[in-house]
Amino acid sequence: MSDLLAIVRNLNRLAAVQRTGLLDTPAEEPFDRFTRLATRMFKTPVALVSIVDCDRQFFKSAIGVPEPWQTKRETPLSHSFCKHAVALQEPLVIADARKDPQYRDNPAVRDLKIIAYAGVPLMVSGHALGAFCVIDNEPHSWSYDEVRMLKDLGECVIHEIELRTRLREADKRVKELETSPIEFRPQH
Secondary structure, eight states, rough: OOOOHHHHOOOOHHHHHHHOOOOTTTOOOOHHHHHHHHHHHHHHHHEEEEOOSSSEEEEEEEEEETTTHHHEEEEGGGGGGHHHHHHSOOOOOEEEEGGGTTTTTHHHHSOOOOOOEEEEEEEEEEEEEEEEEEEESSOOOOHHHHHHHHHHHHHHHHHHHHHHHHHHHHHHHHHHHHOOOOOOOOOO
């Protein structure tokens, strides 16, 4: 197994992904708002909130992805640029994937028409869960300011994920308390 896949398939990272409860959930307006905003800010046709699982990347939000990927809301890891941002745990910026020896053979260049990519890892509890990214179908030299803005938007996405995770865990605790028998003991 490659070092990249070993990082992506790290059991602690995958447990953190599962803890969020985001995999295979419907699209939701708060996440879609961030991706819509990103496409306007960066003037790109595509923006994603991707969650990288052990064998696929799931799109919690996807704006501008071609079919059949838009409907499926996922791609296999073979098509994932976001897995590299996860492994690096830092921003990944590619001006022209067709000319980059590390990325030019990625099937997403052909199947999803990915030419330029800028993505920031979504770091929660020390683990990169996925990436917030923008994608262009033509070369794009990403500026320092663009990467900074993408990081800021990514922090907003992280905050949304953390809030939802905490809320989901609190709801679970409340339900457990509601269904558990309560034993009353008189105090002396």
